Amino acid sequence: MQSNDVGATAANAKETVYFGVPWEDAYGYAQAIKLGDTIHVSGQLSHDEKGSLIAPASLDKSGKPAEFSMMEQQMRATYANASKLLARFGTTLDNVVEETLYVLDVDAAFAVAGKVRKEAYGTARPQCASNLIGVSRLAFPEQLIEITFTAVLSAAEAKPR
Structure with missing residues (x-):
């Protein structure tokens, strides 16, 4: 993962983080x-350190996902x-106040989201607002x-590092 951007100014004190994957520049x-x-x-997705997708869905002849078993x-x-x-900002999912899940199949997402979210947040009732939205296409x-x-x-x- 690439370092934080040090180009922050007093008027625009943004700290930025990059993975170094090709689509950041593209x-x-x-x-x-x-x-x-x-x-x-x-928007985060399932990729490794080099930018290769993890558990990519198989595609049908038209180039759309053929099945959704890789959702979890x-x-x-x-x-x-x-x-x-x-973690690059010294924090964890504990500080998340809102998340939005964009999914191609709402039923497939609902089938696994409760279990996966509870494990990710480390609690039976994650303390953040959550939205789940069905969409027709992702990147x-x-x-x-x-x-x-x-x-x-x-x-x-919140103090700058």
């Missing part, structure tokens, strides 16, 4: 941005990637889920 965005006491995490594996990897980004055809996060830090955690 699309032009940061994986996460900290501004004051808030961290905004861009993709969801686990997505939460793991978000955790890595939050990569083999991708079944993408999750965005907003985390809020305590006053001590």
